[in-house]
Amino acid sequence: xxxxxxxxxxxxxxxxxxxxxxxxxxxxxxxxxxxxxxxxxxxxxxxxxxxxxxxxxxxxxxxxxxxxxxxxxxxxxxxxxxxxxxxxxxxxxxxxxxxxxxxxxxxxxxxxxxxxxxxxxxxxxxxxxxxxxxxxxxxxxxxxxxxxxxxxxxxxxxxxxxxxxxxxxxxxxxxxxxxxxxxxxxxxxxxxx
Numbered sequence: 695x696x697x698x699x700x701x702x703x704x705x706x707x708x709x710x711x712x713x714x715x716x717x718x719x720x721x722x723x724x725x726x727x728x729x730x731x732x733x734x735x736x737x738x739x740x741x742x743x744x745x746x747x748x749x750x751x752x753x754x755x756x757x758x759x760x761x762x763x764x765x766x767x768x769x770x771x772x773x774x775x776x777x778x779x780x781x782x783x784x785x786x787x788x789x790x791x792x793x794x795x796x797x798x799x800x801x802x803x804x805x806x807x808x809x810x811x812x813x814x815x816x817x818x819x820x821x822x823x824x825x826x827x828x829x830x831x832x833x834x835x836x837x838x839x840x841x842x843x844x845x846x847x848x849x850x851x852x853x854x855x856x857x858x859x860x861x862x863x864x865x866x867x868x869x870x871x872x873x874x875x876x877x878x879x880x881x882x883x884x885x886x887x
Contacts, residue, residue: 708756708790719755722841727751729837732885736877737833746798747830750805754834757787757806781818784810809834812869824871832871836862836878839869855882 730751734744758766761783765776772780788807792799808822808831815823817835843850843858853861859879866875 719758723752723755725841726837730834732881733833733837733878736881746801749802750830750834753791754806754809754838756790757783760786785819804828805830813871814868832874836870836874
């Protein structure tokens, strides 16, 4: 997995492309990287898993490059048709990272594809549930959701830490893997984010 270092120029180029497309998405991904690293360590992930988690956190929303502006930047809630287009970002992201054709791009693509799968099978794009969802996707879902709810978006205000944790606890076992959410709950109060 240390092969990742050989691709740093490509990683940097994709990161810049993401920032040029949408500065919010880039800063969101940067915060998700920090939270994912903390949670991955708390979950006892291996060195290679941590490297994959880092890259998947950095690029989990890279597929938003392919979402039209009128949807991606809409300053209001999305309607059903727009939401359907937005949900395609995980599949678009999978295609983008798999196109790198590295020894790890297939694994990275799967993590990105499934980072919106819910533990109870109600997520997207494939409706996977429980242990059928890649572990790193389940980790990513928790930190992605926390950051998304706790930051200002054009279509929702900032929720407090307590509000976000309350929502996440309510969705424990439905949206979130209970073991991973439990680890996250133990570490988030100590996190700089």
